[in-house]
Amino acid sequence: MKLKFTKMHGAGNDFVVIDAISQQIDLTPAQWKQLGDRRFGVGADQMLVVEKPTQPGCDFRYRIFNSDGGEVEQCGNGARAFAKFVSQKGLTDKRSISVETMAGIIAPRLEDNGNVTVDMGAPVLEPARVPFDADGLDGVAEGRDTLWPLVLELGGDKETVLVSVVSMGNPHAVQLVGDVDTAPVELTGPLIEHHPRFPRRVNAGFMQLLNRQHIRLRVFERGVGETLACGTGTCAAVVAGIRRGLLDSPVTVDARGGQLAIAWAGEGQPVYLTGPAVTVYEGEIEI
Numbered sequence: 001m002k003l004k005f006t007k008m009h010g011a012g013n014d015f016v017v018i019d020a021i022s023q024q025i026d027l028t029p030a031q032w033k034q035l036g037d038r039r040f041g042v043g044a045d046q047m048l049v050v051e052k053p054t055q056p057g058c059d060f061r062y063r064i065f066n067s068d069g070g071e072v073e074q075c076g077n078g079a080r081a082f083a084k085f086v087s088q089k090g091l092t093d094k095r096s097i098s099v100e101t102m103a104g105i106i107a108p109r110l111e112d113n114g115n116v117t118v119d120m121g122a123p124v125l126e127p128a129r130v131p132f133d134a135d136g137l138d139g140v141a142e143g144r145d146t147l148w149p150l151v152l153e154l155g156g157d158k159e160t161v162l163v164s165v166v167s168m169g170n171p172h173a174v175q176l177v178g179d180v181d182t183a184p185v186e187l188t189g190p191l192i193e194h195h196p197r198f199p200r201r202v203n204a205g206f207m208q209l210l211n212r213q214h215i216r217l218r219v220f221e222r223g224v225g226e227t228l229a230c231g232t233g234t235c236a237a238v239v240a241g242i243r244r245g246l247l248d249s250p251v252t253v254d255a256r257g258g259q260l261a262i263a264w265a266g267e268g269q270p271v272y273l274t275g276p277a278v279t280v281y282e283g284e285i286e287i
């Protein structure tokens, strides 16, 4: 079938965006994976799908597929691209929309300066609901947070890292590092992603503090590998930093692909993610 798409990115986290309202699509995981393949397909970190809502009061339904072909619950950078896409395509004339996702309802708003601010909903902080299996582990209390020891098998050696666990609808494990440039992201990222205590795997965040309102962040994403930015990972890192007593809202986050801003008023409150959303080109593929 011929499939029209728009290539977009949010701070370098790139997407294939598909209007599944005007196009009927029913792809297999292998076809989603091919779409995301940078040699055999279009190439992107995630594929984002625009559908009619199933819930009353929502303007659209938003589905997300990682480049490994798996469907996931949430994508923060993608939510900004989604909002810009439906506006640019004339699918809505609203500047604030209500979007149904597998993880609940989020609310992107187009800003006058071209950025998009997304109400990402409240983080889920109970380990079992991340989900993270904390059974038998001695967590380390820090501020309002608990840091969990993860033992990583590095060949014959073992290394223990302390992580905060946070869900933004999708699971995140966030650790503090002295310098993101020298952090072993490629080495330990996959070991954390596939750690047996994360039954749905996990996105692994590496956070460096610059001051109480500014961090640098790298994320080894579940189902993708390291991306140039991760919106939900940015939310999770700031939530963890605030709960540890290390950060104060709002926080500027330097990702490798650009800068994002996070505001969070505390437990039970929504996390607000602000950043760019850029259209790169329009395309069509036979798949």
Ligand SMILES: N[C@H](CCC[C@H](N)C(=O)O)C(=O)O
Pocket (backbone or CB within 6 Å): 013, 045, 046, 066, 072, 073, 074, 075, 076, 077, 078, 170, 171, 203, 221, 222, 223, 224, 227, 229, 230, 231, 232, 233
């Ligand atoms: N890899 C993530 C989905 C995309 C998240 C990221 N691209 C974002 O902007 O939030 C997961 O498997 O949960």
